[in-house]
Amino acid sequence: MELNARIPAGPIEKKWDKHRFEMKLVNPANKRKYSVIVVGTGLAGASAAASMAELGYQVKSFCYQDSPRRAHSIAAQGGINAAKNYQNDGDSIYRLFYDTVKGGDFRAREANVYRLAQVSVNIIDQCVAQGVPFAREYGGLLANRSFGGAQVSRTFYARGQTGQQLLLGAYQALERQISAGRVKMFPHTEMLDVVVAGGRARGIVVRDLKTGRITSHAADAVVLATGGYSPVYYLSTNAVGCNVTATYRAYRRGAGFANPAFTQIHPTCIPVSGDHQSKLTLMSESLRNDGRIWVPKEKGDGRPANQIPESDRDYYLERRYPSFGNLSPRDVASRAAKERCDAGYGVGPGGLGVYLDFADAIQRHGRKVIEERYGNLFEMYQRITDENPYEVPMRIYPAPHYAMGGLWVDYNLMSTVPGLFVLGEANFSDHGANRLGASALMQGLADGYFIIPNTIGDFLARNAPGGISEDAPEFAAVTDEVQQRLNRLVSLKGRRTVDSFHRELGKIMWDRCGMGRNAQGLREALQRIPALREEFWKDAIVTGEKEDYNQSLERAGRVADFLEFAELMCLDALNREESCGGHFREEYQTAEGEAQRDDQNFCHAAVWEFKGAGNAPQRHIEPLNFEYVQLTQRSYK
Helix, strand or coil: CCCCCCCCCCCHHHHHHHHHHHCCCCCHHHHCCCEEEEECCCHHHHHHHHHHHHHCCEEEEECCCCCHHHCHHHHCCCCEECCCCCCCCCCCHHHHHHHHHHHCCCCCCHHHHHHHHHHHHHHHHHHHHHCCCCCECCCCCECCECCCCCCCCCEECCCCCHHHHHHHHHHHHHHHHHHHCCEEEECCEEEEEEEEECCEEEEEEEEECCCCCEEEEECCEEEECCCCCHHHHCCCCCCCCCCCHHHHHHHHCCCCEECCCCEEEEEEECCCCCCCCCCCCECCHHHHHCCEEEEECCCCCCCCHHHCCHHHEECHHHHHCCCCHHHCCHHHHHHHHHHHHHCCCCCCHHHCCEEEECHHHHHHHCHHHHHHHHHHHHHHHHHHHCCCCCCCCEEEEEEEEEECCEECCCCCCECCCCCEEECHHHECCCCCCCCCCCCHHHHHHHHHHHHHHHHHHHHHHCCCCCCCCCCCHHHHHHHHHHHHHHHHHHCCECCEEHHHHHHHHHHHHHHHHCCCECHHHHHHHHHHHHHHHHHHHHHEECCCCCCCCCHHHHHHHHHHHHHHHHHHHHHHHHHCCCCECCECECCCECCCCCECCCHHHHCEEEEEECCCCCCCCEEEEEECCCCCCCCCCCCCC
């Protein structure tokens, strides 16, 4: 497997401009001869499909939801980062670059991160032009707020529904191209495999979720923008339908999978309330701007929060990290909450919760201001918990949220399979071992609006259009494999539901490869997961028929892939003998309990190559070189 990152030479601030000039171009009249498949219609997928169609390419867009606007990007709440420096508080492109590299614990590629910071300033202008209703200051300028891991205000927002508003902007751009006939939309359609022919990605095999019909689609390039894989933990902040199938199937076809163990635990989620839950609910990190996080100073203090005086409260983030306080990065804040709860200071059922308190902010600003900033989030919390956060503190606890790992891509966002491009959360490139808040939306739109329209043209210009159709033997072979896998799944008539296997897998992963990891636990997981997978194929039950609308079959296929992918995650975590960002190996920590990196042996991206069913995957590395940000022990104190 060749890991050529194709990073341009020259100063970091000039790399992207130099690269764009040196890339080959496709004549505008020739673009209509090329076809591109885009899988996923979240911020990355919708913006990519719309942008490439606007340029003239023939685009096919696929999503398993009934509408492109139901992509999980719509659930993002708090905001999107950009280095506009509207607050005149010292922000810059370089500072956003620095904060992102540091926040990812120095496990991201410098060149990609700097480009992201550069492009961020254009994203806001694009979205404002589309009519995205960002919050504004009294004088009409766009408002900003702070997020964890930064000491400047660079986050643009639309109350607590920023993802929804940004997705509606991308969605209307996509719909315009659908109306113009340059995008053909396939909703309710799930990608089940990638077709590689002649050493290139040439198409996909999909299933119509309403009819069960299997079809193939050929193109000159394939773009995956299919999001992350945190539902491997069963309970996560992701939509229940989010899955790893598209990227995992691409991995089995030769695409390297980078850093699969790098997952993010979000510190502000509504705690688990019972076994009935199928997902968890995020409370935006933006709440940490005005909310103060605390636990009682005495273990087992059962008094209602409002009856615990200030003298009996431990504002532990402010105590441990005075420079950043409640705006410490997500991995740091999550581990601190777990430590307090594990030590017996947690609140709520089972002691798995800490308080997020807005009393000071309401007293300082007034309730109306807090309603304007967070009203829909407060309403959502009250509907779910039947507690009024204007009157009593929220209870929060960390939960699986985002996947920093993903398919390996070079500077052009192309995977190790030529012609297979990967955008947004589905790739590994920008966030290292921990994503800073409000950077997911930034990356998705940067990749879709500004990067892939340039880089895919360079690839297409080097390859003649067409030359393959769905009748090719490579498509028939992959289609046959997909049919056999579906037949095997639908024939399962055991005694256990698919969800019961998913829940058991999730518990293994949360306990052994979650917020804390150690060699013994990971080895146990690597023994239990294959056994659980074997039991799944013997005792799971899948009802209904293959040629029908069958959600039982849908779930079974996704869980089957999770049962394989989870093993890769644990293997990656076991091999990375250091702590960095969200990957916290308990054997490698400082005296203060912070993550302790090993830059000498692990300053690299780990990229896994599939070597066939039943064989151990091969681990490759891409060394990470830091010329502009000095490698230092992360500190937010």
